[in-house]
Amino acid sequence: MLHRLQHLELAVRAAVARRREGDPQPDDPFRGLYLSDEVVDAALAAAREPFDPWPPDPARHPDRPDDRLTELARAAGLNPLDEALLLVALAPDVDSRFEQFYGYLNDDVTRRRPSIGLALRLCGLPEAAAPARRRLGTGAPLIDLALLRTDATDRPVLTRGLWVPDRVGGWLLGADAPEPLLVGLAEPVEPVGPAPPGAVPLARALDRAGSRLAYLREKPGGSAPALATAALDGAGRRALAVDLPRLAADPQPAELATVLIREALLTGAGLVVGPVHGGEPWAVWSRLTDGPVPVLAYGTRPWDPTWTARAPLQVDVEPLTAPQRAAVWRAVLPGPLADGLDPATATEQFVLGAPAIHRAASVAGQLAAAAGEPVGVAHLRAGARTQNAAGLERLARRIVPEVDWDDLVLPPPTLSLLRELAGRARHRDRVLREWRMRPGGGRGHGVTALFAGDSGTGKTMSAEVVAGALGLDLYTVNLATVVDKYVGETEKNLERIFGEAAGVNGVLLFDEADAIFGKRSEVRDAHDRYANIESAYLLQRMETFDGLAVLATNLRANLDEAFTRRLDVVVDFPVPDEAARRALWDRCLGERVPRGPDVDLEFLAGAFELAGGHIRSAAVTAGYLAAAADRPVGMAELIGAVGREYRKLGRLTLESEFGRYLDLAD
CATH class of the missing domain: 3.40.50.300 (P-loop containing nucleotide triphosphate hydrolases)
Structure with a gap:
């Protein structure tokens, strides 16, 4: 691209020389700050003609490799005039001398950016050429894709300044630092594991059919972002994942959407946008879907045709089958694994997409490494549980199972x-x-x-x-x-x-x-x-x-x-029978609770027809009574606990049930 700027410099030098020839006061130290009679007479006497056009551009020669400007022109649909206008505006960011040149040609030392009129004249066009002026207005790719900006919209059109955003100028010069405005909103993602089913047809639609908008409706267990990323990869593009709710909440979502399209254009990416909730502003969809880059939106709700003027290609994203999930687990799981462990069998009840499996496998590997042991079933399942969304915990109480x-x-x-x-x-x-x-x-x-x-x-x-x-x-x-x-x-x-x-x-x-x-x-x-x-x-x-x-x-x-x-x-x-109650008493007291020599589980099971929950409650109460007395759990505590349970249930403490322990019930 630098060789093109050299040709632009030649054109600017010629324009400066021509301007000096017609300048009645070239040595006036205050020129540009006021208009003298001589300057006005010179302006009236001379017509406003365009400068000489540039010499032929050798970059178009077939033996010369394409540069980034040629690549951008091909992707954005720029014509040769667009490229020339972009170079005119970019020149002061590459060579500071152009600031002085443009200040002189603008006849205003404070305006060191090219004006629209000056840019057109440097391209060899009259200032009033309507087709050329349309290339710098709404509807033209330079403006719609934010490749070129204009300032001072309150000024006449021809005196408005042109400038190239830093991200575009840096990219044209070979810098690949991402757009700062998109930090936290969009990030590049790579395919994970084997390509999901449906990725190849979707890639074919993007590559051959020229589809620019697709909506992936995600079913539970499906992974629309993974499908979109794999499809873009199959079409030879990177994927830029966009947080759509955050984009829609921005004070100027349409402007930010334009920056997203531009970033995808510069990096050869497609946009993976979601999740779609349906309340996004029309302006966001309009900007996203009118650009030259593929946009793959995803969500769980049906697509509403009123969201966009362009009809999307609609794809249902089914969950991975068990063999497909098994293949992903084996592809991403870090080793070593416990002997005989089959990750697919250990996690077959978990319905996870490829990215979730990748994250779960990473967590499992970390847990196993922290424990100093190979990855086992417990690590895999713990990693899979970390992929649960937290929204349900606001509506239900989560219990981590501790019984088997x-x-x-x-x-x-x-x-x-x-x-x-x-x-x-x-x-x-x-x-x-x-x-x-x-x-x-x-x-x-x-x-x-x-x-x-x-x-x-x-x-x-x-x-x-x-x-x-x-x-x-x-x-x-x-x-x-x-x-x-x-x-x-x-x-x-x-x-x-x-x-x-x-x-x-x-x-x-x-x-x-x-x-x-x-x-x-x-x-x-x-x-x-x-x-x-x-x-x-x-x-x-x-x-x-x-x-x-x-x-x-x-x-x-x-x-x-x-x-x-x-x-x-x-x-x-069913309500437990006597044998079950005896087992329940023994289980609820457990192995750690100290028992007195007088504990009679057979009596407790035969005398009191209690369900398992009540037996557990009585056993816990007996434990508290024994702890307070600082002694092992004995019949006094157990009978007293049963008596309390009876009173909770509204039942009488009868001698026929309590027998010789009736006095302890109180």
């Missing part, structure tokens, strides 16, 4: 159903997606279970065990964040919960589910009508849910039968 199958005291049929539930969650990709066992109807790929039984029979603990067996967190929905007295608000709250849960690898527990999943009733007044609307909405939403949900209730009969049909597993939790 050995902590459950349940009949074999109940345990079998719980293991079946865990198996369904673990293998649902194979059954529902690969084998297509639930096709059509817009049905989700979730797993839903009902835990029914009296209070304290182990429903919540069983949900925690299932979550722990899968390596997932348990999220307990707080009904206070759901139920609202205003019409329609309950449904909105539930939609927020289901929406957030779709992006989380966890178990969603609705405790006391009959409160919101109750039966529909005959409509007698407006309350019944809106209550039925809530239930109908829930029926539809459960049908399309893609996660793992557990409904727990003490009153199974109160649930609508339509919910039961949509359940995958129904688990009944």
Whole structure:
């Protein structure tokens, strides 16, 4: 490009010489600051003619390699006049002598940038040439792409100054420092792991079909940014990831969008824009979609045709299949691995996209390195859990499972159903997606279970065990964040919960589910009508849910039968029998609690018909009593704790139950 500036210098020197020949007062020290009679007479006597055009540009010779200006002209659709105007404006940033030249030619030493009129004359064009002037107005690539700026818009057009933004000038001279305005808003990203399915057709559309706008609708477990990045890479472009909400919130989003387009143009990139929420200003979409670079937007909601004048290529981004996730895990997981570890099998219940798998693998490697051991199942699952979005924690309480199958005291049929539930969650990709066992109807790929039984029979603990067996967190929905007295608000709250849960690898527990999943009733007044609307909405939403949900209730009969049909597993939790109660007492007291020699677990199990939750509560109370007395847990503490539990339940302490320990109950 420097050789072109040398030709420009020759043209400027000729213009300066010509200007000096017609200057009536060339030695006036105050010239340019006032107009004398001689200067006015000279201006009236001479016509305003353009300067001599530049000599032929040797850069166009086929034996000469292209420079960055030629590359920019090809990408932005600039014609030779645009290139010449850009060089005229850039010259003072490359050679400071041009400031003096332009000050002299502008007849104003304070104006050291070329004016529009001067730039046109230096290009050999009359100042009034309308086609040439249009190249410096709205609708022309130099201005629309912010490759060239004008100042002092209150001045006449011909005296407005031209200047090249620092980022453009630096890039033309070989500097590749990113645009400072885009720090924190846009950053280059590279493809991760194997190319996602659909990347090749999308790359073909970008490269051959010339598509400039695509919308990738992301389904739970899918990774639209990864698909967009891989497609751009396949089309020979880099990817520039743009935080769309932050762009839309900027005070001047349209100007910033123009800078984004320019940055992508300079770096040969495409824009990966998202997530789309639908409230973005029209001006943002207008700027993004009218540029010469590909824009791949993504989001979870359907595309609205009113957002842009240009119709996008719409692509549904499906979640990775289990074999595809396995390939990504093996490609990105750092070693060494524990003997016999298959990352795909250990994490098959986690629905993650390629970037999330990459981040999870990095976390797993760090955890293993900190522990000084090879990467194992626990590290992989802990890393995968770190990819859960935090939005659900505002609507539900997160519980990190601390119990496992050995902590459950349940009949074999109940345990079998719980293991079946865990198996369904673990293998649902194979059954529902690969084998297509639930096709059509817009049905989700979730797993839903009902835990029914009296209070304290182990429903919540069983949900925690299932979550722990899968390596997932348990999220307990707080009904206070759901139920609202205003019409329609309950449904909105539930939609927020289901929406957030779709992006989380966890178990969603609705405790006391009959409160919101109750039966529909005959409509007698407006309350019944809106209550039925809530239930109908829930029926539809459960049908399309893609996660793992557990409904727990003490009153199974109160649930609508339509919910039961949509359940995958129904688990009944019976009141424990004597043998189970004996095991529960032993389990709740544990191995660390010091026991007195008089502890009689057989008596406790046979005399008191308590559910597991009440037994655990009594055992904890006994522990506090023993700690206060600074002695081991004995029958006095245990019977006293049972007596307190009876009073909480509103039951009488009868001699027929307490026997010889009746006095200790008080």
